Amino acid sequence: MSPIDLNSDMMYRLLVQSVVDYAIYLLSPEGVVTNWNAGAQRAKGYRAAEIVGQHFSVFYSAQERDAGVPQRGLQQARDTGRFEATGWRLRKDGSSFWAHVIIDAVRDDEGQLIGFAKITRDCTEQQRLQNEQREQERRFRLLVQGVKDYAIYMLDPQGHVQNWNAGAQRAKGYSAGEIVGQHFSLFYTPEDRSTGLPQRGLETAHREGRFEAEGIRLRKDGSAFWAHVIIDAVRDDEGQLIGFAKITRDITERRQHEQELLKAKELAESYSEEMSNLSRFLDSVIGNIPASLIVRNPQSGEILLANPQAERLFGCSAQAMVGQHPQACLAAGIARYIEEQTEQGIRAKTGYLREQSLETPLGLRTLRTRVALSNGGANQASYVLMIAEDVTDELAAHAQIHHMAHHDALTGLANRTLFAERLQEALAESAVERSLVGVLCLDLDNFKNINDALGHAFGDRLLRALATRLKGTLRDQDTLARLGGDEFAIVLRNLDCPESAHRTAQRLIDVVAPSFMIDDHSFSVGLSVGVAIAPNDHQSADQLLRYADLALYEAKRNGRNRFEYFQPELDAAARRRRTMEMDLRTALHLGQLQLHYQPIIDQQHGQISGYEALMRWHHPLNGLVMPMDFIPLAEETGLIHEVGARALNLACQEAASWNTEQTVAVNLSPVQFRNPELVRIVALALQDSALEPRRLELEITESVLLDNSDGNIETLKRLKALGVNIALDDFGTGYSSLSYLRSFAFDRIKIDKSFINDMVDSPEAMSIVRAITGMSSSLQIKTTAEGVETEEQLEQLKAQGCSHFQGFLFGHPQPANERKRQ
Missing domain, CATH: 3.30.70.270 (Reverse transcriptase/Diguanylate cyclase domain)
Structure with missing residues (x-):
């Protein structure tokens, strides 16, 4: 069969079927609209009854009409045969879009002007994609490698934009500085906002995990585009909502391609007398379709038509393909692909759609192929139309997003x-x-x-x-x-x-x-x-x-x-810990945590110089609970910050009411040092109680110095600057380092009771006590021996120069109201 006859009625039907996103209409020599297809109605918003008979300048802004832009386009088409330009055009509803416009002069066989053929294409997104493609690829890297038309950004749980990538800036026109912090509903039309559509999308994503829809969205410049939107709820490890991931893609072209082709077919059938005029610009329509298009003769298998996209994808010029069988002009794999798609389409009869990977001169690409038939009577197809859309980038983006989600x-x-x-x-x-x-x-x-x-x-x-x-x-x-x-x-x-x-x-x-x-x-x-x-x-x-x-x-x-x-007993222990944690929270709320005070004796005067505040939990069912049974749990769960703050505030308030010079010592957990507000909490406790800072002593263990030692020593210096005293508790039992005594001037060292218990019978324990008291005396640091229970221990400690004593020999820890009895 010979190459395709562009004057064939059947060929026009097929080609017009293929146009899916163009507004195509005719003008009189004066510029008055003489016909109007459904594609133009969709693109511009006017029905045929509203626009036929109107001057086409209605699609231009008032400023352009005043400047004579529409008339200059017609004049150029008269003079040269064609006018081609890009610019803003208006829809019926007043919205605007960036258009690529072609006006071809239509003449009869004698060369007399009989009108103009006008084709308009919305190319806003195409222009934006070209301008920002390089920046998009650099910014997205692993997220959307090679993907050129996705806007991806995060929203907080209320819908405010939290970050903004180059793809979003390209798609919507806002820079990050303009949009971060704004509510995402500004991308919606006023009508959608008034009906609560943005909020319903967030609610659906929150409830079901994902919201997916298509609809009209707005750019910064006010232009509108048809978008495919996905909103995914983002949750933390505990399942709590922390925001939303939003992906938007401009699908205007995809939605319009095939439908416009069918509408163009209907236009050609309705106006068969104008086919000779339409043939002059159908080639430009086909050339602008962003998908590869091949038309074949189903009987001979010859290629009758190929558009520029097909030339690029299949690596062969249209001139070389037309009139040839695919196997004669294309690579074997591509030819086999075209043959298979055509045969499947003919067998399906009602239409055929398939996705398949194909090695092309552009690399390995995934093609979404549609095959349609043009019936020629006698149950035979006159032409087979194959449209191949390259969806490699789209599928790669979905795959990457799925990978990120898992x-x-x-x-x-x-x-x-x-x-x-x-x-x-x-x-x-x-x-x-x-x-x-x-x-x-x-x-x-x-x-x-x-x-x-x-x-x-x-x-x-x-x-x-x-x-x-x-x-x-x-x-x-x-x-x-x-x-x-x-x-x-x-x-x-x-x-x-x-x-x-x-x-x-x-x-x-x-x-x-x-x-x-x-x-x-x-x-x-x-x-x-x-x-x-x-x-x-x-x-x-x-x-x-x-x-x-x-x-x-x-x-x-x-x-x-x-x-x-x-082991099963671990579950039981965990349940006990959870029960105790809940009880401890209740205890904090109900004031069941109280302080008992144990006296500290000054050797020089033989009097009580102060007290150590020790926390006790008065449990309504379990009775008195000692610190060793609940403080580790409080440290593990973070409740130690509340427990420690209560101990500090209560000790300062009660000590301020004694009307003596006696000090009060409060223990600080290593976990409390992770709180950057610790110094402020101590300062507020002193301020609220009006306790003189010199009467407050804070006891720490050596683990505080081992855990982030530089940072914690800095915190100790800030505490010391408040005027309080700092004591090093349980000295010698852990990882004692004399360098800590050089790094920070402690006011007191407390000798652990394990050495006191052993020193009567253990020369080694006695040597350690002697070394600690001697070193402390040289550094002018007070020493307190803990756990003194016998007169013999007391006398030996006095002989070693220990300055203060604490233990059952002098008194057990007592509630505040019984302290005076000691």
């Missing part, structure tokens, strides 16, 4: 969502295979100290290095996930016995043991591991993870850098 951004490991899915899969498989599943919870020992000392950026590099080591220890079928911070979890599938989990846990501890070298820092860390086994311990995914976490807690409690299996 993986940790820092380490690339599975996140909590993917971990839960893999654990459910493993449990289902275990039920069929009758195998075991291991769940391991891992925690890096003392990671917070590393973060505090070297910074979060350093900590992040350590976590990435740790993830690499851990992953290299596991099988391909196992899943390693980062749940948050330095918390990791592992699913071990298809275990034959619990000992397999035992061996894996030990390998993990061993692989972490060698020193890490990061930024010229070499250091070693430990790993604590908790293990739970299904179905032995439980068959529920949530319970297994909880049990493994309880076992991890036990491993850390038993010294760290080890692993522990879940």
Whole structure:
């Protein structure tokens, strides 16, 4: 069959069917609209009855009409045969869009002007994409590699924009400085805002996890575009909503392409007498379609027409393709692809749609192919139209977004969502295979100290290095996930016995043991591991993870850098801790925490020089609860900040009421030093109670100096500047370093009662006491011996020069109202 006859009625029908996003209409020689298709109605908003007979300048702004822009376009088309330009055009509703306009002069066979053919295309987004493509690719990197038309940004739970990427700026026209902090509803039309559409989108995403819709959105310049919008709810590890991720894509062209082609066909059929005029600009319509278009003869297989997009995608000019079979002019793989699509379309008859990857001169691309037939009678197709849309970027963006939703951004490991899915899969498989599943919870020992000392950026590099080591220890079928911070979890599938989990846990501890070298820092860390086994311990995914976490807690409690299996008694202990935590919260609210005071004796005067304030919990059911039974829990849960503040305020208030010069000593937990407001809390306690600062003594343990020592020593100096005294408690029992005594001027050193108990029978204990008192005397630091219970101990301590004493020999801790009896 010969190359396509562009004057064929059937060919016009096919080509017009293919136009999907153009406004096409005819003008009289004076510029009056003489016909109007549905595509023009969609693009400009006017129905045919409203616009036919009107002058086409109605689509221009008042300023352009006053400047004569419409008439100059017609005059140029008269003079040269064509006028082509870009500029703002108006719709019926007053909104504007950036248009690419072609006006072709239409003449009869004698060359007399009989009118104009006008085609208009909305190319706002295309222009924006071209201008910002390079910046978009640089900014998105892994997120949207190669994706050119997505706006991605975050909203807070109320819908305010929190960040703004280059793609969003390109799509909507706002810079980050203009839009961050604004409510996202400003992208909606006034009508949509008045009906509450933006808020309903957030509510749906909050309730169901995702809101997805298509609709009209606005740019900064007021122009509108048709958008595909996805709003995903973003939650933290506890499931609490922390915001929304919003993805917007301009789909104006995609929605209009095929429909415009069909409308162009209807236009050609309705105005068959104008076909000779339309043929002069149909080529330009086809050339502007952003998809590859091939028309074939279904009988001979010859290519009858190919547009410029097809030339670029398939690597062959239209001139070389027309009149040839695909196998004669195209690469074998491309020819085979066209043959397969055509055959499938002919068999389907009613239309055919398929996605397929194809190696092209542009690289490996994914094509979404549509095949339509033009019926020629006798149940035979006259033409086969194949439209191939390159959706590689679109699919890559969806794949990347899916990956981000299931993986940790820092380490690339599975996140909590993917971990839960893999654990459910493993449990289902275990039920069929009758195998075991291991769940391991891992925690890096003392990671917070590393973060505090070297910074979060350093900590992040350590976590990435740790993830690499851990992953290299596991099988391909196992899943390693980062749940948050330095918390990791592992699913071990298809275990034959619990000992397999035992061996894996030990390998993990061993692989972490060698020193890490990061930024010229070499250091070693430990790993604590908790293990739970299904179905032995439980068959529920949530319970297994909880049990493994309880076992991890036990491993850390038993010294760290080890692993522990879940045992039923751990669950019972956890329940007791939870009950005690709730009771402790109630105790704080109801004032069940009170202070008892133990006297401190001054050797020189033999009188009470002050008291140590010791917290007691008067539990309504369990009676008196001692600090050793609830302070560790308070430190673990963070309640120590409230407990410590109550102790400080109560001690200052009660001491201020004594009307003596006696001091009051209050213990500070190492955890309290993590609170940057500690100095302010102490200052307020002094101010509210009117207690003289010199009468307040704050006791710390050596662990405060080991944990972020530089920062904590600075805090101690700020506390000392308030005028209070600082005592070093339990001296000699931990990691005592004389350098701390040089770094900070302590007012008192308290000798631990373990040395006092042993010094009568132990020369070593006596030597330690003698060394501490001698050193303190040289440094002019007061010493207090704790736990003095006998006269013999008292006399020996006096002989060693100890300046103050405390213990049952002088009095037990008593409530404030019984203090005077001592």
